[in-house]
Structure formats: structure tokens, C-alpha cells
Amino acid sequence: MTFRREETVWIPESDLEGMSVDTLAVRAGQIRTGQLEHSDAIFPTSSFVYGSAAQAAARFGGEEPGNIYSRFTNPTVQAFEGRIAAMEGGERAVATASGMSAILSTCMALLQSGDHVICSRGVFGTTNVLFQKYMARFGVETTFVSLTDMDEWQASVRPETRMLFIETPSNPLCEVADMAALGRLAHDNDALFVVDNCFCTPVLQRPLEQGADIVIHSATKYLDGQGRCVGGVVVGSEKMMEEIYGFLRSAGPTMSPFNAWVFQKGLETLPIRMRAHCDNALELALWLEQQPAVERVFYAGLQSHPQHELAKKQQTGFGGVLSFQLKGAREEAWSFIDGTRMISITANLGDVKTTITHPATTTHGRLSPEDKARAGITENLIRISVGIEAVEDLKTDLERGFQALRNASTDNV
Numbered sequence: 001m002t003f004r005r006e007e008t009v010w011i012p013e014s015d016l017e018g019m020s021v022d023t024l025a026v027r028a029g030q031i032r033t034g035q036l037e038h039s040d041a042i043f044p045t046s047s048f049v050y051g052s053a054a055q056a057a058a059r060f061g062g063e064e065p066g067n068i069y070s071r072f073t074n075p076t077v078q079a080f081e082g083r084i085a086a087m088e089g090g091e092r093a094v095a096t097a098s099g100m101s102a103i104l105s106t107c108m109a110l111l112q113s114g115d116h117v118i119c120s121r122g123v124f125g126t127t128n129v130l131f132q133k134y135m136a137r138f139g140v141e142t143t144f145v146s147l148t149d150m151d152e153w154q155a156s157v158r159p160e161t162r163m164l165f166i167e168t169p170s171n172p173l174c175e176v177a178d179m180a181a182l183g184r185l186a187h188d189n190d191a192l193f194v195v196d197n198c199f200c201t202p203v204l205q206r207p208l209e210q211g212a213d214i215v216i217h218s219a220t221k222y223l224d225g226q227g228r229c230v231g232g233v234v235v236g237s238e239k240m241m242e243e244i245y246g247f248l249r250s251a252g253p254t255m256s257p258f259n260a261w262v263f264q265k266g267l268e269t270l271p272i273r274m275r276a277h278c279d280n281a282l283e284l285a286l287w288l289e290q291q292p293a294v295e296r297v298f299y300a301g302l303q304s305h306p307q308h309e310l311a312k313k314q315q316t317g318f319g320g321v322l323s324f325q326l327k328g329a330r331e332e333a334w335s336f337i338d339g340t341r342m343i344s345i346t347a348n349l350g351d352v353k354t355t356i357t358h359p360a361t362t363t364h365g366r367l368s369p370e371d372k373a374r375a376g377i378t379e380n381l382i383r384i385s386v387g388i389e390a391v392e393d394l395k396t397d398l399e400r401g402f403q404a405l406r407n408a409s410t411d412n413v
């Protein structure tokens, strides 16, 4: 292929057909300008120009494809969308300003007043607030159910149920949903099955192949992986993505070209990062299970996890997030967290740097005490998003947390 200076070329997707997610992460969705750059170009421009008034009219009228305005057409954003769509095995992706705006845009585009949603109880706290407080104001009612109790899902279906929404594995307790069963339930009832695939990413799990209609990501997490940008993305069929794209064009929760470029580069290392996260998390989970101050560890890679077999079937790895309950209450959890020195105290997850948080007072702090109890968010619970540092060094830092607990109990004598 030859390039003219002014030409921008999309590398043909057909060249990558049947290739693995590792290859798609590096190659899919790439565009190359006439400068023949090897790394992805970035197009930080709000608008685009036309060769003539007639061309402008044709672009606005939809008769000619091409860029118009970066609220809804930007090549860098489209490059990121092409790559993540290929990795998830979806027809098309729509990138958004944040993970929450990906969820909001999906709801606004595909639901209407009078519709009913069933959502798993253990979803990210803000997702819960979005459904419970804001979608309810527009006449969309949500029933919250246990992620793993199929009878409760079945019993909650109504004639007006239009969407089943889950995260699997869940945050922070790492519960695993049976996606095939939930997909069947949704489709038997003319509802959409939406999966927030934030914890696994397409490297470990591809929900569209297991019954989901739509996959959502907070790109802020593993897709970037280095804690730099906030963003989101929705993946699914051309028809549904066109609806979501239409909402984005009108309402504007768009991803910026710079953020899209960061995420595009982040995807290139996602497969190797995810494997490193999984290895470290499994080793830490096994180690934490042996600590006398620990009451229980939640990680789907452990034999003790109730959905261990299901996770093995659905996922190619168990992910980088684990949580555990200490013997004690909030005081013990906070002492442990404050005792660590290297691990970052932050609610973000999916970063190469290990992070630690107390869900009951941070990510899930806005839930009512009843909702926290129902979601299993206890005061002695700690969540760790395991990074890619040397696992022995992570143990050394967590050991400082255990030492802080021992010091506190001696002080109290």
C-alpha cells in the first residue's frame, strides 16, 4: 500500500481476522496518517474542515462519511473504539467521558419511562446510586438482587423488565455470576443483558460470547492501567451502538482525544499486565488466608470461593482485585490500612500500583446501612487492587499492616 502525504489510512481489520486478543490489543483499530508514524497519532482538535461548502453539507447530511466535530467524530477516539470492540468481539464500541457516563448513556439510549431494570446488589456504589436515585426520577425502576441467586433474578422479572445489569466478578467481594443463565433469562423476557466487564477486561473474559448483549467498561481502571485518565466505553451490536452514539452526539458525555490516545496505548500492554495482576493476586490471596488476623478472604481463584468452578469456566484468569475481612471492626481495618507504607490508600483500582481501600467508608460509603449489609460491605472489610510490584515486597508492606494491628492490641492491654 502507498500513502499520499495528506492521506489517513485505517489498517484493514480483515488482516487481523481470527487473531488472539494479545495481537488485537496491539494492532486493532490503528490509523496511520500520510506521515507514516508507527505509534498511534493523536488528533487533539475540536472541529474539522471541508474542501468546499458542498462537502460540508454532505458530511452534515450523512451522505459522505468523515469527521465533523469531536463531540461525536474524532479519529483518535474512533481508533480506541475500534481496538476495544475487536478485543471484546463486538461489532462496534462507543467511548464516553467516564465509566459512569458509559452506564448512563446506555440507559438513556435504550430505556424509557416505565421500563424496569434488575441489577445485582454488589455493583459499584455509584452505579447503585445512578439507578436508585437518578434513573428512578425518569420513571425507570430498579430491583436489586443477589448476583448469584438465580431464583431471585427469576422472581424479580416483570412484563416491563427491559434490562439485566451486572458486574462479574463483583466489587469488592469477587462474587461470580452465571452469565449464560442470566443471558437466557434476559432473552426469554425480551430484555437486554448488560455486563460491566471492568474487573476482568476482555483479556480474562468476553461476556458477548457468553450471553451478554452489551459490555461496559470504566476505562479508568485496567484499560489505562496506570491511573492517568477517566473514561468509559460501551461495546455491542452496530444497531444498539448507533442508539448510544446518537445519545452521545446530543448529550455530549464524550471521551477526549487525549484520553482516547492514553487508553489506546494502555490496551497495548493490557494482556501482559492482566497476567501479572492475576499471578500476584492469587499468591497474595493464598498468603492472606494463612494469616491469623484474617477472618475470610474473597477471591475467585481460591478453592474456598463458592463460585471457583464457575469462574474457571467463564474466565481465563481470576483478576487482580481481592478483599478480606479482618478479625475486628472498622478500627482494626483502618489501623491495618494506615500501617502499610508503600501500597497507595486510594479507592481507584486496576492500576499497576497496588491500592488499598476501606469500601464501607469510601466506594460504598453512600449506601444506606441496610444496603451495605445486604451487599456484604462490612466494617472489617478491606479491598486490595493488586498491582504488578514484586509480590514479596507487597507481602512485606502488608506485614506492616498486621504489625500495626498487633501493636494496637498490645497498647490496649
Ligand SMILES: Cc1ncc(COP(=O)(O)O)c(C=O)c1O
Residues within 6 Å of the ligand: 098, 099, 100, 101, 124, 127, 167, 171, 196, 198, 199, 217, 218, 219, 220, 230, 231, 232
Ligand atoms: C466496576 C466499575 N464500574 C464502573 C465504575 C465507574 O467508572 P468511572 O469512575 O470511570 O466513572 C467503576 C469505578 O470505580 C467501577 O469500579
